Structures are given as structure tokens and as C-alpha cells.
Amino acid sequence: MAVVLFSCNNKKLTEVVDVPLPEVQKKATIKGNPDDVKANEGAFQLEKLPYSYEALAPNISVSTMENHYSKHYLTYTNNLNKALAGTDLENLTIEEVLAKLDPSIAEIRNNAGGYYNHSLYFKCMAPKASGQPKDPLANAITKKFGSFDNFKTAFKDEATKQFGSGWVWLIVDKSGDLQITSTQNQDNPLMRNAVVPGKPILALDLWEHAYYLDYQYKRNNYVDAFFNVINWKKVGDNYEEALTK
Numbered sequence: 001m002a003v004v005l006f007s008c009n010n011k012k013l014t015e016v017v018d019v020p021l022p023e024v025q026k027k028a029t030i031k032g033n034p035d036d037v038k039a040n041e042g043a044f045q046l047e048k049l050p051y052s053y054e055a056l057a058p059n060i061s062v063s064t065m066e067n068h069y070s071k072h073y074l075t076y077t078n079n080l081n082k083a084l085a086g087t088d089l090e091n092l093t094i095e096e097v098l099a100k101l102d103p104s105i106a107e108i109r110n111n112a113g114g115y116y117n118h119s120l121y122f123k124c125m126a127p128k129a130s131g132q133p134k135d136p137l138a139n140a141i142t143k144k145f146g147s148f149d150n151f152k153t154a155f156k157d158e159a160t161k162q163f164g165s166g167w168v169w170l171i172v173d174k175s176g177d178l179q180i181t182s183t184q185n186q187d188n189p190l191m192r193n194a195v196v197p198g199k200p201i202l203a204l205d206l207w208e209h210a211y212y213l214d215y216q217y218k219r220n221n222y223v224d225a226f227f228n229v230i231n232w233k234k235v236g237d238n239y240e241e242a243l244t245k
Contacts, residue, residue, distance in 0.1 A: 037070045042081025043090050046073060047119040055127040059225040064213045069122065072209050076114030076186075083107045094119075098190040113186030117167055121203040124238075126231035133232040137239045144178045151180075152227060155204075158182050159223045165207040170235070171198035172242035182206075199245070201238035202230070 034049035046069075053065040084090045089097045089108070094116050101108050132148050133141060145151040158180050159168045166184045173179050174197065181189060181196035189198045204226055211222035 031066060032070060034069055037074055039074060039077040040081060043084055044077055044080055044094065044115055046077055047123065049122055051127055056125060056229050059228045061214050064211070068209060073118040076111050076118060080111035080115045083111050095190060098188065099192065103191060103193040110186045113188050117186055117188055117203055117205070120200055121205050123234055124202050124231055125229040129229055129231045131232060133236050137236040140178055140239065154180050156223050159204060159206060160220060162206050167206060168204040169200045170202035171200050172239060173198040176243060199242040201242055202235045
């Protein structure tokens with residue numbers, strides 16, 4: 001944050017002081033346990049968080065993880081169950097719901113997307129997971145983007161271009177190729193209205209609730225930090241699964 005200083009005679013000084021953002025609280029109080037968070041009765045339940053709230057700190061703080069999982073994700077899940085109750089979509093898988101939903105019905109579209117997107121996002125991260133993907137995903141990334149570094153640059157550029165709330169994806173398209181794409185709000189590439197359709201294997205949440213407690217307006221710093229916690233083993237498994245369907 002830049003602060004312009006003024007002298008006592010009201011003349012503006014030329015010095016601009018860069019005030020650093022507050023540091024992430026590394027020992028924030030944990031209010032609960034992710035295993036204790038349960039959705040209301042319905043067709044869909046929360047996917048179990050595969051690590052503790054504090055496991056991704058300092059890249060993603062305890063406070064952000066707990067609020068994100070136990071408040072935002074839970075709300076999307078409960079609202080989805082309410083929206084689907086008594087409809088033809090109620091007993092389908094979430095992938096089937098996304099493929100068949102009517103995009104004009106905002107309540108189902110937003111909450112189905114919110115449920116699926118967050119379920120994938122949390123599973124794409126893990127503590128001490130920085131590094132690079134292994135074969136066959138590594139080969140596919142090199143084939144498509146030239147190198148892993150090129151992929152990182154392209155993925156971060158897509159996140160930088162995203163205006164407002166949304167998501168950035170690495171997907172497997174219908175021809176089996178990798179693609180980087182983005183969607184607004186809680187849309188995703190499995191929906192009928194997707195500009196670039198495909199099976200997501202990596203998801204980056206760009207809603208403010210995913211990063212603002214930690215990085216404030218410096219969203220690019222959050223995107224950089226995300227690469228420190230990507231679970232490439234899981235993303236690689238997602239890739240191989242996508243090729244078989």
C-alpha cells in the first residue's frame with residue numbers, strides 16, 4: 001500500500017512510502033476440526049478435507065482454510081441440496097448434474113458449480129507438495145506447452161487476466177489434449193455453456209474469500225503461493241482418470 005506524505009505547511013512531499021501488508025498469522029486460533037463439519041441431509045455431502053486447516057500455512061492461512069471449508073463450501077453444499085430437492089437432478093452424480101442443468105436456473109447453476117469447484121480445489125492441494133508433475137502428466141504438459149515453466153507462466157497469465165470472481169482450470173478437452181481456461185463466478189468447463197469444455201484436473205479459486213485474509217488486493221501473490229501447495233500426485237491421477245472417460 002502506497003502512502004503519500006504531507007509536510008506541516010500542506011505541501012506534498014515527493015517521497016512515497018510502501019507500507020507492507022500484514023504478515024499471515026502462522027499461529028492463528030483454530031476454532032474447529034474439518035472432520036466435524038457436516039452438511040444438512042441431502043444428496044450431496046462435503047468431500048473430506050485431506051489435511052488439517054493449518055497444514056497449508058503460510059501459503060494459505062488457518063483462518064482462510066477454516067472459513068473457506070466450513071463456511072463457504074458448506075453453504076454451497078446445503079444450498080445445492082435444497083435446490084435439487086424434488087427435481088429430476090436430485091439422484092444424479094455431481095458431474096451429471098453439471099452436464100444436464102439448465103444454465104438459466106441460477107440457484108442450481110451457482111450452487112452445483114460451487115460444490116464441484118470447491119471439492120476439486122481442496123483436493124488439488126496438499127502440505128509439502130511443491131514440485132512438479134510426474135509422467136504421464138509431465139510429458140503431456142511439455143508436449144502442449146513446451147515446458148513446465150511455460151505452463152506455469154500461461155496458467156498465471158490466465159489468472160491475472162481473470163476479472164472479478166471466478167476460476168482458472170487445467171482441463172482435458174474432448175480430444176484428450178490439455179487446455180488452460182477460466183470461468184466466471186461458479187461456472188466450470190463441465191457445464192453446457194462452457195466456452196472451452198472439458199474435464200477439469202486442476203482448479204484455482206479466484207474468489208476473494210480464497211485469498212483476501214492472507215494477501216488482500218495482491219491476488220498475484222496468492223497465485224504464486226498456490227503453486228507451492230499443488231498436489232501434483234492428485235492432479236496426475238485426475239489426468240489419467242480423465243483420459244479413460
